C-alpha cells in the first residue's frame with residue numbers, strides 16, 4: 049500500500065484507509081453528527097421525564113421555578129451564546145489560515161465556559177444553602193407541594209448532565225488550544241477544531257432549551 | 267456506448283482483473299505478531315477476532331449459568347441451590363447473554379470483520395474508535411462479571427423499579443457496567459453508519475450494497491437512537507439508589523411505570539439490534555448456497571429499515587399488565603402487529619430465493635434452514651403475545667420465555683453460527699469438518715426444540731417465569747426441558763470443538779470455497795492485511811450468480827491518481843463505465 | 847469526492863447570527879416579565895428557543911451548507927425523541943388514576 053513516491057498526495061494527517069483528506073474530513077464530521085444524535089437522545093430521556101412530570105403537576109413547576117434566578121440564567125445563556133460565536137470564529141480562522149486567531153478564539157471560549165461553570169457553582173451553592181438538595185436530601189419547606197423534590201431532582205439532573213458536558217468541552221477545548229499553539233491546525237487540516245465546535249454548539253443548543261424550561265416558567 | 271459528454275454522470279474508469287491469491291504469504295493474522303500487536307491493533311479484522319474471543323467466553327459462561335438454572339428446576343423448590351442464588355443465576359444469565367453476547371455478537375464480530383471488506387474499504391472509518399469500543403466493552407463486561415463478587419444482583423435483566431432501588435446487592439454497580447457497555451455499542455453504530463456512507467469503493471452504489479451491510483446499517487440506526495436512552499435510564503437507576511431522586515421510586519413520589527417506558531424504549535428496539543444483523547447473515551447465506559440472485563433485493567433491504575423504524579413504536583407491548591392506560595395498550599398492541607409485515611416480507615423473499623435454486627446443504631445452510639423454522643415460530647408467538655387479551659394470561663409465564671428464546675436463540679444464535687461457519691474460511695484460512703458441522707447443527711436444532719417447546723405448553727398452562735418453585739403438574743415439562751438444555755449444550759460444545767480443531771488440522775481454505783460473488787471472497791484466505799491491494803470496482807450486484815466470476819474481481823488499474831508503486835506493472839484489460 | 851470546497855462564513859454573518867441570538871434571549875426574558883397567561887408564556891418561550899436552536903444549527907454548525915445527511919441525522923434524533931415523549935404521554939395522560947401513587 050505504501051506510496052512513498054507521492055508524498056504530496058498523502059499529507060501527514062491522512063490515515064492510510066482514506067482516499068483523500070476530503071473523505072477523511074467529511075467522515076469525521078458525519079461521525080460527530082451521529083454522536084450528537086445520541087447525545088440528543090440521552091438528554092432526551094431527561095427531557096421526556098420533565099415533560100411527563102410537568103403534564104402531571106403543572107402548578108408545581110410554576111411554583112418551584114420561583115426559586116431559580118432568571119437573571120443569572122439569562123446571563124449564562126448570553127455567556128454560552130458568546131462562546132458558541134467564538135468557536136465558530138476559531139473555525140473560520142483555521143479555514144483562513146490565521147493560526148494565531150484560532151488560539152485566541154479558543155482561549156476566549158474556554159474563559160466563557162469557565163464563567164458559565166462559576167455562575168452555576170454559585171447557583172447550586174445558594175440552593176444547597178436553602179436546603180434545596182437533590183433527591184431525598186431535599187429539606188427546603190418553602191414550596192407547598194408534596195413533589196417539590198422531584199422538580200429539583202430534574203433540575204439537578206438536567207443542569208448537572210449539561211454541566212458535565214460543559215466540563216468535558218473545556219477539557220477538549222484546552223487540548224485544541226494547546227495543539228493550535230503548536231501550530232497543528234491550518235486551512236489544510238482543522239478537523240478536530242471543526243468537530244469539537246459541533247459538540248460545543250450542541251451543548252449550547254441544549255442550554256437554549258434548558259433555560260426557558262426551568263427559569264422562564266414562573 | 268455514449269460519449270463522456272452525452273452522459274455526464276457516467277465516467278469511464280480503467281480496470282483490470284485482480285485474481286485472489288491462493289496461499290498468500292502474508293495475511294492479517296501473520297502480518298504482525300505478539301500480544302501487543304493484537305491488543306493495540308487498529309485492523310477491523312483483528313478487532314473482530316478480539317470480540318469473537320471475548321463473546322465466546324461470555325457465551326459459554328452464560329450457558330453454564332443456564333445449565334445451572336435448568337438443573338435447579340429438575341425438582342420443585344431447592345434441588346441443589348437456594349432461592350436467592352437461583353434469582354442471581356437467572357439475572358446474570360440474562361444480562362450476560364443479552365448485553366455481553368447477543369448485542370455485540372454479529373455486528374461486532376462478523377460486522378467488524380466483513381463490513382469493510384464487503385464495501386471494498388481498507389478499514390472502518392474510525393479504526394481507533396473501533397478498538398476503543400472493544401476496550402469499553404471489556405471494561406463493562408468485567409464490571410458486570412465482577413458483580414458476582416460484589417454481592418450479586420437479583421432483579422432480572424430488566425432492572426424493574428421499585429425493586430431495583432430497594433433490593434440489596436450490586437445493582438448500582440451492574441447498572442454502571444451496562445451503562446458502559448452501551449457506549450461500546452454506540453461507538454460501533456457510529457462507525458458502521460459512517461463507514462457505509464463514506465467508504466464504499468467505486469461502483470458500490472446503494473443498490474449494490476450487500477444485504478448484510480444493509481442489515482448492519484439498520485442495526486446501527488437502532489443502536490445510536492435507542493442505546494442513549496438506556497444509558498440515561500440506568501444512570502437514573504443508579505441515582506435513585508445513591509441520591510433517591512424520586513423519578514421512578516414510588517416511595518419518593520415517583521412513577522415506576524415510567525421506568526418501564528424508558529427501559530423498553532431501548533429494550534424492544536434492542537431485540538432488533540440482536541436479530542436484524544442475523545437477517546443480513548441469512549440473506550448472504552441463502553443466496554450463496556442456492557446459487558441464485560437474491561429474490562427481492564430492495565424489499566429485503568427496505569424491510570430492515572422498516573423494522574428498525576417500527577421497532578421504536580411498539581415497546582408498550584411489554585407493559586400490558588403494568589397499569590399503563592388502556593389507550594396506550596390498544597395503540598401499542600396495534601402497532602406491534604405491524605412489525606409482522608416487514609418480517610414476513612423477508613421470510614417470503616428468502617424462500618423465493620431458494621425456489622428453484624441449486625441448494626447445497628452445507629453446514630451454514632443447515633443453520634439457516636433451522637433459522638427459518640425457529641424464527642417463524644418465535645415471530646408468530648410474538649404476534650400472539652401482542653394480542654392484549656392473550657397476553658394478560660401469558661405475560662410473565664414460560665410462554666414468553668419460550669417466545670424470546672425462539673427468536674433470540676432459534677433466530678439469532680442460529681444465524682450467528684451459520685455466519686460463523688460461512689465466513690470461517692476467510693477468518694481463519696481453514697475449513698471446518700463438514701460432517702461434524704452437520705451433526706452438531708442437527709444436535710443444536712434438536713436440543714433447542716426439546717428445551718423450549720415444552721416451555722410453550724407449561725407457560726400456557728400457567729407456569730410463571732423466574733420462579734424457583736412450581737407445582738408438581740409441571741415437573742415433567744421442566745425435566746424434558748432440562749434434558750434438552752444439555753443436548754443443546756453438547757451441540758454448542760461440538761461447534762466450538764469443530765472450529766477450534768480446524769485451526770490446528772483443518773484443510774487449508776481456498777480464497778472462495780463457496781463460489782460466492784460477494785467482494786469479501788475475492789481476496790485471499792485468510793484475508794490480506796489491508797483487505798485489498800487495489801481499489802475494487804463493482805459492476806454487478808453482489809448476488810449476480812448468472813454473471814461470470816471474472817467480472818467480480820475487477821479493480822482500478824490506476825490507484826486514484828497516485829503513481830503505482832515502483833516495480834508493479836499495471837495494465838488495463840478493460841474499460842467500464844460507472845456512475846460518478 | 848474531492849474538489850469540494852468547505853464553506854467559510856464571513857465575520858459579518860457570524861456576528862449577525864450571534865447578535866440575533868442575543869436579541870432573542872433579551873426578547874424571551876422580556877416576555878417572561880410580561881407574565882403572559884399560563885399556556886402562552888411557555889409557548890412563546892419554546893418558539894423562541896426553537897428559533898435560536900435553528901440559527902445555531904444552520905449557521906454556526908454550518909448545516910445550511912453541509913451535506914443534507916447530517917441535517918437528517920439531527921432531525922431524526924428529534925423525531926425519535928418525539929416518539930419517546932408522545933407514546934409515553936398516551937399512557938401517562940390517559941391513566942384511570944392519573945397521578946401515580948402507591
Ligand code: HEM
Nearest residue numbers: 537540541583584645648649651652661662666670673674
Ligand atoms: C414478530 C415480531 C415480535 C413480536 C410481535 C413480539 C412480541 C412480544 C411481546 C408482546 C412480548 C411481551 C410478552 C410479555 O411479557 O407478556 C415479547 C417479549 C419478548 N420478546 Fe418479542 N416479539 C417479536 C420478536 C422478537 C424478537 C425478534 C426478539 C429478539 C431477538 C424478541 C425478544 C423478546 C424478549 C427478550 C421478550 C421478553 C422480555 C422480558 O420480559 O424479559 N421478540 N415479545
Ligand SMILES: [Cu+2]
Nearest residue numbers: 534581583584
Ligand atoms: Cu418487545
